[in-house]
Amino acid sequence: MPSYRPSASRRYRWPELQLNIWLITVLVGSGVCLGVFAWFMVVQTQLRLGIPWLFPFMVTVSALGVAFVATILILAAQRFLLPGIIIIGSFILFALWLTGLIETALQLYGGQANVNSNCQNYVTNMPWTGNTVEALAWLTQNTICNCWKAAFAFELVNTIFYFWMMVMSWQVHKDAK
Numbered sequence: 001m002p003s004y005r006p007s008a009s010r011r012y013r014w015p016e017l018q019l020n021i022w023l024i025t026v027l028v029g030s031g032v033c034l035g036v037f038a039w040f041m042v043v044q045t046q047l048r049l050g051i052p053w054l055f056p057f058m059v060t061v062s063a064l065g066v067a068f069v070a071t072i073l074i075l076a077a078q079r080f081l082l083p084g085i086i087i088i089g090s091f092i093l094f095a096l097w098l099t100g101l102i103e104t105a106l107q108l109y110g111g112q113a114n115v116n117s118n119c120q121n122y123v124t125n126m127p128w129t130g131n132t133v134e135a136l137a138w139l140t141q142n143t144i145c146n147c148w149k150a151a152f153a154f155e156l157v158n159t160i161f162y163f164w165m166m167v168m169s170w171q172v173h174k175d176a177k
Contacts, residue, residue, distance in 0.1 A: 029154040030065030083173035094162035119145035
């Protein structure tokens with residue numbers, strides 16, 4: 001049974017520098033969000049609080065992002081990196097990252113939750129110092145606040161980069177004709 005390979009006349013030329021920058025950035029963003037939201041789940045469990053749907057959702061989306069980058073690397077190593085596969089995968093992940101970005105923005109800057117305002121009021125504006133339990137608690141709270149901001153930033157970057165990959169893949173496909 002013959003396997004499908006692109007014909008010799010149809011070679012896809014991927015811009016190597018752009019592809020490598022994309023791969024590294026998306027891998028870092030996925031890794032950071034995976035770690036942050038997994039840690040948030042641990043914190044919620046330790047505090048015996050419910051886990052909002054956003055946390056396991058972003059852990060799953062981040063893991064899919066890492067798996068997608070690994071798939072791209074494997075396909076590139078086999079010289080079988082087809083634009084169609086990348087366009088479909090990037091579109092799916094773009095939609096998932098955009099969903100996470102919107103919900104994170106609502107939690108971080110929204111009317112009811114407003115994590116950012118709570119961080120300003122109860123953490124940033126009330127620093128503790130010294131060798132005390134209160135200072136350790138403040139450092140943990142400050143870390144949580146900074147993790148929310150980092151997760152939001154990397155979600156924004158990954159959402160933009162998945163859109164960029166769709167455009168770049170379409171350009172590679174168009175140039176091969």
